[in-house]
Amino acid sequence: MVAPVMATTPDLTQLSIEELMNVxxxxxxxxxxxxxxxxxxxxxxxxxxxRRSGVTNIPDALRLAPGVQVARIDxxxxxxxxxxxxxxxxxxxxxxxDGRSIYTPTFAGVYWEIQxxxxxxxxxxxxxxxxxxxxxxxxxxxGVINIITKLxxxxxxxxxxxxxxxxxxxVGVRHSGHLGEDAHYRVYGKYLKQGNLLDxxxxxxxxxxxxxxxxFRLDWTPSGQNDFSLQGNLFVGTLNQDxxxxxxxxxxxxxxxxxxxxxxxxxxxxxxxxxxxxxNLDLKFYYQREKxxxxxxxxxxxxxxxxxxxxxxxxxxxxxxxxxxxxxDYRDRYPGAQLGTITPPTLNYDLFSGFVQDQISLIxxxxxxxxxxxxxxxxxxxxxxQPNARLRWTPHPQHHLWAAVSRAVRTPSRVDNGVAxxxxxxxxxxxxxxxxxxxxxxxxxxxxxxxxxxTAYELGYxxxxxxxxxxxxxxxxxxYDDLRAIAIREDLATVxxxxxxxxxxxxxxxxxxxxxxxxxxxxxxxxxxxxxxLAYSYLxxxxxxxxxxxxxxxxxxxxxxxxxxxxxxxxxxxxHDLEFDLWFYYVDKLSDLVVISPTxxxxxxxxxxxxxxxxxxxxxxxxxxxxxTNLLRPSHIEFIQEVYPSPxxxxxxxxxxxxxxx
Amino acid sequence: xxDSDRKWALFWRHWLGVMVRLILSGLLLNGNARATEFxxxxxxxxxxxxxxxxxEWPPEVFVKTDTPLLICIVGxxxxxxxxxxxxxxxxxxxPVEVRxxxxxxxxxxxxxxxxxxxxxxxxxxxxxxxDSQPVLTVSDISNFAEAGGMIGLIEIExxxxxxxxxxxxxxxxxxxxxxxxxxxxxxxxxxxxx
Numbered sequence: 001m002v003a004p005v006m007a008t009t010p011d012l013t014q015l016s017i018e019e020l021m022n023v024x025x026x027x028x029x030x031x032x033x034x035x036x037x038x039x040x041x042x043x044x045x046x047x048x049x050x051r052r053s054g055v056t057n058i059p060d061a062l063r064l065a066p067g068v069q070v071a072r073i074d075x076x077x078x079x080x081x082x083x084x085x086x087x088x089x090x091x092x093x094x095x096x097x098d099g100r101s102i103y104t105p106t107f108a109g110v111y112w113e114i115q116x117x118x119x120x121x122x123x124x125x126x127x128x129x130x131x132x133x134x135x136x137x138x139x140x141x142x143g144v145i146n147i148i149t150k151l152x153x154x155x156x157x158x159x160x161x162x163x164x165x166x167x168x169x170x171v172g173v174r175h176s177g178h179l180g181e182d183a184h185y186r187v188y189g190k191y192l193k194q195g196n197l198l199d200x201x202x203x204x205x206x207x208x209x210x211x212x213x214x215x216f217r218l219d220w221t222p223s224g225q226n227d228f229s230l231q232g233n234l235f236v237g238t239l240n241q242d243x244x245x246x247x248x249x250x251x252x253x254x255x256x257x258x259x260x261x262x263x264x265x266x267x268x269x270x271x272x273x274x275x276x277x278x279x280n281l282d283l284k285f286y287y288q289r290e291k292x293x294x295x296x297x298x299x300x301x302x303x304x305x306x307x308x309x310x311x312x313x314x315x316x317x318x319x320x321x322x323x324x325x326x327x328x329d330y331r332d333r334y335p336g337a338q339l340g341t342i343t344p345p346t347l348n349y350d351l352f353s354g355f356v357q358d359q360i361s362l363i364x365x366x367x368x369x370x371x372x373x374x375x376x377x378x379x380x381x382x383x384x385x386q387p388n389a390r391l392r393w394t395p396h397p398q399h400h401l402w403a404a405v406s407r408a409v410r411t412p413s414r415v416d417n418g419v420a421x422x423x424x425x426x427x428x429x430x431x432x433x434x435x436x437x438x439x440x441x442x443x444x445x446x447x448x449x450x451x452x453x454x455t456a457y458e459l460g461y462x463x464x465x466x467x468x469x470x471x472x473x474x475x476x477x478x479x480y481d482d483l484r485a486i487a488i489r490e491d492l493a494t495v496x497x498x499x500x501x502x503x504x505x506x507x508x509x510x511x512x513x514x515x516x517x518x519x520x521x522x523x524x525x526x527x528x529x530x531x532x533x534l535a536y537s538y539l540x541x542x543x544x545x546x547x548x549x550x551x552x553x554x555x556x557x558x559x560x561x562x563x564x565x566x567x568x569x570x571x572x573x574x575x576h577d578l579e580f581d582l583w584f585y586y587v588d589k590l591s592d593l594v595v596i597s598p599t600x601x602x603x604x605x606x607x608x609x610x611x612x613x614x615x616x617x618x619x620x621x622x623x624x625x626x627x628x629t630n631l632l633r634p635s636h637i638e639f640i641q642e643v644y645p646s647p648x649x650x651x652x653x654x655x656x657x658x659x660x661x662x
Numbered sequence: 663x664x665d666s667d668r669k670w671a672l673f674w675r676h677w678l679g680v681m682v683r684l685i686l687s688g689l690l691l692n693g694n695a696r697a698t699e700f701x702x703x704x705x706x707x708x709x710x711x712x713x714x715x716x717x718e719w720p721p722e723v724f725v726k727t728d729t730p731l732l733i734c735i736v737g738x739x740x741x742x743x744x745x746x747x748x749x750x751x752x753x754x755x756x757p758v759e760v761r762x763x764x765x766x767x768x769x770x771x772x773x774x775x776x777x778x779x780x781x782x783x784x785x786x787x788x789x790x791x792x793d794s795q796p797v798l799t800v801s802d803i804s805n806f807a808e809a810g811g812m813i814g815l816i817e818i819e820x821x822x823x824x825x826x827x828x829x830x831x832x833x834x835x836x837x838x839x840x841x842x843x844x845x846x847x848x849x850x851x852x853x854x855x856x
Contacts, residue, residue, distance in 0.1 A: 012700065013751060014706035017845055021821060023705050046739065047820060153804065156818040526675055586715055620821070620845075661818065 054627030074648030082143030164655025167195025211237030513543030732814030
C-alpha cells in the first residue's frame with residue numbers, strides 16, 4: 001500500500017509557513033497510480049519511508065516491503081528475493097532502475113553492491129510480488145522491483161554526509177539546475193566506504209570495500225507533448241571478500257582472500273510522446289557496461305544494448321491497451337579465473353520480445369478483467385510464452401478484491417549453460433567418498449539446461465475502513481516445474497593425474513514442487529503525527545526431486561526459507577522539526593539452507609532486530625539524524641552464501657547523517 | 663461495530679497516542695507536527711492563505727476594514743476544493759473570498775491571483791496586463807518568479823518551497839514581511855532585475 005493520502009481535505013491553514021515547508025506532498029501524477037486499483041501484490045516504498053527508516057543502501061530499504069526476503073551476507077553482499085529461493089545468486093527476481101534492467105544474465109541475479117544510487121534521488125521503489133513477466137519480461141518470476149528516480153526538476157542541490165561505526169562513510173553531492181525554461185538537469189557524485197565486519201569466529205572478515213560513482217540526469221520538455229530524458233553514470237570500486245575454497249590436500253578447504261575490482265556505467269535515453277490524453281508512446285534505449293575483475297572466482301565484462309517501445313492507449317470505453325516491442329543484445333567475455341571458467345568464453349546473444357495487455361472494463365469501476373501475454377525469443381531456449389489473466393472486483397469503494405493466474409519462466413543464465421566451477425573437495429575415506437583419493441566436485445553448466453517454469457495463482461484483498469487505516473492481504477500458490485538442481489554424476493567421475501577424482505555436478509532441470517504463503521500489511525495513521533505499519537509474511541515450500549534424480553542437490557529445500565517474517569514500524573513526529581522512528585523486525589530461522597559444503601546444508605538462527613532513528617530539521621534546508629541498527633544484539637548472522645561460504649556477522653551499528661539541501 | 667465500541671476504539675487510540683507522545687516529548691509538545699503526506703494542492707492552498715497574511719497592500723485597496731480579500735484563480739482550477747475552504751476565513755479583519763476568473767477578466771479587482779499551470783503559454787500576457795497593479799501573483803508554473811511573477815511555488819524533495827521576485831512586488835507597491843523573505847528559496851532583488 002502507498003503511504004496513506006488523506007481522503008478528505010484537512011485544514012492546513014493553521015500551520016505556519018515554516019511548518020508548511022516541512023510537510024511532504026504527493027502530487028496528483030503520483031497519486032494517479034492508485035495502488036488499490038491494481039490487480040497485483042504491489043507495495044510502494046516512498047522516498048519519505050526510505051528517509052525515515054535511516055537505511056543507507058537499497059537492499060536494506062527493501063526490508064521495508066512485506067514479503068521480501070533480505071539478508072546481508074557480509075559487508076558488501078546481500079541475498080534478496082521474494083517468495084523464497086533466496087541466495088547470493090538468487091535468480092527469480094527482475095530488478096529495474098528507471099526501466100533499465102540491472103539483472104545480470106551471468107547468473108540471472110543482481111549484484112546489489114554496485115547499485116550505488118544516491119538514495120535521495122529515489123522517488124519510490126515499487127515492489128511487485130508475484131510474476132510480472134507479461135509486462136516486464138522473462139525472469140520476473142517471483143517478483144519485480146522497480147526503482148524509480150526523481151525527475152531532475154524535483155531535486156535540489158544537496159550535500160549529504162553519513163558516518164558510522166562499524167566504519168560506514170557515505171558522501172553524496174548533487175547539483176541541480178535548469179537550462180532555459182524547458183530543461184532541467186542534475187549531476188551527482190557519491191563516495192562510499194565500509195569497513196570490515198566480523199567473520200564467524202569474531203575476527204575481521206576482510207570484507208571492506210569502497211565505491212565511487214558519478215552521474216547525471218537531463219529532462220527536457222520542449223512541448224506538452226514530448227518529454228525527453230537522458231541519464232548516465234560511471235562507477236569504480238574495490239570489494240574485498242574471504243571465500244572458503246576447496247584444496248586437494250588436508251584439510252581440503254582453505255580461506256582465500258579475494259579482491260574484486262568493479263567498474264562500469266550506463267547511458268540511458270527516453271522519449272515519451274503524448275498523442276492525446278488517452279494515447280502515449282514511450283521509446284527507451286540504454287547501453288550498460290559492467291566489469292568485474294576478480295582473480296579467483298570469475299572475471300566478467302558484460303555489455304548490454306537495449307531498445308524498447310511501448311504504446312499505451314484507450315481503444316474505447318471498455319478497452320485500455322498496452323503493447324510493446326523490445327530488443328536486447330548482450331556481449332560478454334569471461335577470461336577465466338582460478339576457480340571457474342565459462343564456456344564459450346565470449347558470446348553475443350540477444351533477446352526479442354513483444355507483449356500486449358488489454359484491460360477490459362466489464363462493469364465500469366466495479367469489475368474488470370486484464371489479459372496479457374509476452375512472447376520472447378532467447379538464444380538458449382528459443383521461444384517462451386508468458387501469459388497472465390487478472391480479475392479485479394471493487395464491490396464497494398473501500399473494498400478491493402483481485403485474483404490472478406500467470407505463467408512465467410526463468411531462462412538459463414550463462415552459468416547454467418556453461419560454467420565449470422571447482423566447488424568442493426570431498427575428503428577421502430569418508431562416507432560420501434570411501435575412495436583413497438579426494439573427490440573434487442566441479443559444478444558444470446549444461447547446454448541442454450532449459451527454462452524453469454512457474455504457474456502462479458494469487459488472491460488479494462485490500463480494505464480501507466477509514467482514511468487512516470488500510471489493510472492488504474495476498475495469498476499465493478506457486479507451482480514450479482523444471483527447477484534447477486545439481487546432479488552428482490559419479491558415473492562420469494574421472495581420476496586426474498594429480499591424484500584426485502573429478503566428479504561433475506551437472507546443472508539439470510530436476511526439481512519441482514510448490515510454495516505457498518500469505519503476505520499482509522496494515523497501515524495505521526493514528527494521528528497526523530504518528531503512523532504505524534505492521535507487516536507479516538508466511539511462507540512454506542514443498543519441493544521434491546523428480547524421479548531418477550533423487551540424489552540431486554536442489555536449489556532450495558522446504559526449510560531453506562523463513563517461514564515467518566514480521567516487521568513493525570512507527571513513524572512519530574515529536575515536533576514539527578523532530579522525528580522519531582522505531583523499527584522492529586523478526587526473521588524466522590533458516591534451518592536447512594542448501595550450501596555447497598561437506599554437509600550440503602547450513603542453518604541460520606532466527607533473529608529479532610531493532611532500528612531507531614532520531615531526525616532533527618532545525619531549518620527546512622537542514623536535516624541531522626542519528627540512526628542505530630540491529631540494536632538488540634552485538635551481532636548476528638543473516639545468511640550463508642550457497643557456494644564458498646564464509647558467513648559474516650552483521651554487527652550492531654550506529655551512524656549519523658547530515659543533509660543540507662539548498 | 664456498534665457505536666459504543668467505536669467510541670472505545672477512538673478513546674484508546676487517542677490516549678495511546680497521547681501517552682506515547684508525552685513520554686517521548688516531555689514538555690516539547692506541539693500539536694502541529696505531521697507525519698502524513700498531504701495532497702500537493704491542499705498544501706499550496708494553505709500557502710496562499712499564509713502569503714495573504716504576510717503581505718501588506720497599499721491602503722487604497724481595502725476601502726473598509728471588512729472589505730473582502732479576493733483570491734482569484736486563473737486557468738483550470740487545480741485545487742479540487744482545497745482553496746474554496748479558505749472562503750470565510752479572516753486575514754486581518756478581511757474575510758477571504760475565492761473566485762475562478764478568466765484570464766481576460768480585470769484581475770485588478772483581486773488581491774491575490776493564482777495562475778494555474780494551464781496558462782503557461784499565456785503567462786507573459788497575463789502578467790503584462792496586471793503590471794504594477796497591487797495584486798499578489800502566485801503560481802506553480804516553473805521559473806514563475808524569474809518570468810516576472812511575484813511568488814513561484816516549487817516542489818523540492820516532496821516539499822513545497824517558494825521563490826520571491828521583489829522587483830515585481832516593489833513595482834506593485836506590495837510590502838512583504840521580512841519573515842516571508844527569510845524563508846524564500848531565492849529572492850530576486852530590484853537591482854538584479856534591472
